[in-house]
Amino acid sequence: MAEEEKVPQEDSSSEETKKNKKKVIIGVSIVVALIIIFIIVLLLLLGxxxxxxxxxxxxxxxxxxxxxxxxxxxxxxxxxxxxxDEKGHERIDDVTIDILPHIPVVDQGIPADCENDGLTEGSHCATCGEVIVAQEVIPALGHEMGTFTRVSNPTCTQTGLETSVCTRCGETIERIIPATGHTEEVIPGTPATCTETGLSEGVLCSVCGAVLVEQEVVPAKGHTYGETVVIEEASCLRNGKQESVCKDCGETITEIIPALGHDRVYESDVEPTCETPGRTGRVVCDRCGMVLEEGETIPPLGHEIEGDECINCGKEACMDLEFVISLDESYYILIGLGHCTDTHILVPDVYDDGENGEHPVTTIRNFAFSSIKEGQHVEQIETISFPNSITSIGASAFSGCYNLTSVTFGTGIKRIEAGSFIGCTSLTSVRFKGTTENWQVQNDPEAVVGIEISSSDLNSPAKAAELFTTTYVEYDWWLGTSGYSRFRL
Known part of the structure; x- marks a missing residue:
C-alpha cells in the first residue's frame, strides 16, 4: 500500500483509493467487533x-x-x-429494597397548669410510630397563693391547718402546720434503800402533761451485812440464833440457825440375863444422847432354879421368905416376903424350916406378896422367878406390886388364881419355862370349861403380861389337863 501511495495519484486512482480505505476500515471494524463479541462470550462463560x-x-x-x-x-x-429465576439464568447482585421514608404526624402540645405538667409539640411516624420530634415536659406552674388563713393551731402531738386560694386556678389549698412537739421536764428519781424500793428519773411534757419517760421501780438494795455473830448455838432439837449488822443502814438482823437434827446411831445390842431385859435395834443420837428408837426389848430370861440357886447365873434363892408346911406335911407353901430384902427374888424349889424337914415348895398362898398384907414392902420386888416345883399361885398373890416388871414360871405351873397380878402396873414380861399349850381362863364359878388362850400369845412375854394384868386379870387360869377347880388357896 505504501508503494501505491508513492505512485502519483490520478483522479481515477484517487477514487479507487478511497474505496479501498473504506474496505479496510470496514474490515478492521468487523475484526474489532468480533474480538469484542469473543470477549463478551468469554466473560459470560467465565461468569x-x-x-x-x-x-x-x-x-x-x-x-x-x-x-x-x-x-x-x-x-x-x-x-x-x-x-x-429458579433456573439460575438471571443473576442479581443486590436483592435489597431501600427503607421507606417516615410519614410524620404532629403530636399536639399540652399547656401546663398549676398542678399538672404540660408537653411541647412533637411528631411521630404514622407508619411505624417512631418518634420523630420528641415532646418535652413543661413543668407544672404551681399555685399562685394568696394570704393563708389559720384554720386550727398545732399542739404538742397534733398538726395544725391553714388554707389559701390560688389566684390562677381558684383552688383552695390546705397547708399542714407541724406539731410543736413536747417540752420536756425532768421528774427527779427517788433512790432505793435497803428495804424500800425507789423510782428512776422520769420525763413529762410541761405543756400538755403527757408522761414521756415512765418512772420505773428501782428494787430495794437489800442489806449488806457484816460478820455474823452466833448468839445461841443450835442443838439437835432447838434452833439457834445469829445476828449481823447492815453496813449501809445499821439495822441488826437476827437469823434462825436451824436445829441440827439428831445424829442417829445404833447402840450395840444387849443380851438379856436372868434378871435384866436385853435390847436390840435401839437408836440414839450420837450428839445429845437422846433415845430415838427404843428398838425391841427382850424380856429377862428368868432364873432356872435347882435347889437354892440358879443353874445359869449361880444366884442363890432367897431363903428368908416366909413359908408354912402343908397340912399333910408333904410340901411347903410360900405365904409372904418374910425377911427377904432382894429386889430380884428367886423362890427355892425346896425348903427346910428346921422342924418339918426338907420338902418341895409347890404353892404360893393367896395374897402372899400383896400390898394389903401388913408390914410387907412390896415396892422392893422387881422380878420374881419360880422353880419347877411351883404348881399353883393363889388369888391376888402379887396384887399391888407396882414395881414388878418380870415374872418367870417354871415347868410345873398348872394353876394361877384370879387377880394374882392385879395392880402390877409395871409388869411387862411373863415367861413360861414349861408348856404354853392348853391354858384356859374362866371367871364364872359355875362354869366347867374355860376360854382357851392362844399358845402364841403366851409365847410372847409382853403379850402374856398384858393378858395377866389387863385382859384376864380377874380370871382363874389353869392348864387344861389339870381341870378347873374353884378351890382358893
Whole structure:
C-alpha cells in the first residue's frame, strides 16, 4: 500500500483509493467487533456456573420505615449467588429494597397548669410510630397563693391547718402546720434503800402533761451485812440464833440457825440375863444422847432354879421368905416376903424350916406378896422367878406390886388364881419355862370349861403380861389337863 501511495495519484486512482480505505476500515471494524463479541462470550462463560444449582427460595419482603425489604429471589448454596429465576439464568447482585421514608404526624402540645405538667409539640411516624420530634415536659406552674388563713393551731402531738386560694386556678389549698412537739421536764428519781424500793428519773411534757419517760421501780438494795455473830448455838432439837449488822443502814438482823437434827446411831445390842431385859435395834443420837428408837426389848430370861440357886447365873434363892408346911406335911407353901430384902427374888424349889424337914415348895398362898398384907414392902420386888416345883399361885398373890416388871414360871405351873397380878402396873414380861399349850381362863364359878388362850400369845412375854394384868386379870387360869377347880388357896 505504501508503494501505491508513492505512485502519483490520478483522479481515477484517487477514487479507487478511497474505496479501498473504506474496505479496510470496514474490515478492521468487523475484526474489532468480533474480538469484542469473543470477549463478551468469554466473560459470560467465565461468569456462569458450571455446577448444578441448589436453590433456596426467598419470598419478597416489603420495606418499612425502619427496616429494608428485599425482592423475590433464589439463592444457590453451592456457589453463593442470588438469582431472579429458579433456573439460575438471571443473576442479581443486590436483592435489597431501600427503607421507606417516615410519614410524620404532629403530636399536639399540652399547656401546663398549676398542678399538672404540660408537653411541647412533637411528631411521630404514622407508619411505624417512631418518634420523630420528641415532646418535652413543661413543668407544672404551681399555685399562685394568696394570704393563708389559720384554720386550727398545732399542739404538742397534733398538726395544725391553714388554707389559701390560688389566684390562677381558684383552688383552695390546705397547708399542714407541724406539731410543736413536747417540752420536756425532768421528774427527779427517788433512790432505793435497803428495804424500800425507789423510782428512776422520769420525763413529762410541761405543756400538755403527757408522761414521756415512765418512772420505773428501782428494787430495794437489800442489806449488806457484816460478820455474823452466833448468839445461841443450835442443838439437835432447838434452833439457834445469829445476828449481823447492815453496813449501809445499821439495822441488826437476827437469823434462825436451824436445829441440827439428831445424829442417829445404833447402840450395840444387849443380851438379856436372868434378871435384866436385853435390847436390840435401839437408836440414839450420837450428839445429845437422846433415845430415838427404843428398838425391841427382850424380856429377862428368868432364873432356872435347882435347889437354892440358879443353874445359869449361880444366884442363890432367897431363903428368908416366909413359908408354912402343908397340912399333910408333904410340901411347903410360900405365904409372904418374910425377911427377904432382894429386889430380884428367886423362890427355892425346896425348903427346910428346921422342924418339918426338907420338902418341895409347890404353892404360893393367896395374897402372899400383896400390898394389903401388913408390914410387907412390896415396892422392893422387881422380878420374881419360880422353880419347877411351883404348881399353883393363889388369888391376888402379887396384887399391888407396882414395881414388878418380870415374872418367870417354871415347868410345873398348872394353876394361877384370879387377880394374882392385879395392880402390877409395871409388869411387862411373863415367861413360861414349861408348856404354853392348853391354858384356859374362866371367871364364872359355875362354869366347867374355860376360854382357851392362844399358845402364841403366851409365847410372847409382853403379850402374856398384858393378858395377866389387863385382859384376864380377874380370871382363874389353869392348864387344861389339870381341870378347873374353884378351890382358893
Amino acid at each position: 456462569s456456573c458450571t455446577h448444578r444449582h441448589t436453590m433456596i427460595y426467598h419470598p419478597a419482603v416489603e420495606p418499612t420505615c425502619d427496616t429494608p425489604g428485599s425482592v423475590q429471589y433464589w439463592h444457590c448454596d453451592e456457589c453463593g449467588n442470588d438469582y431472579l
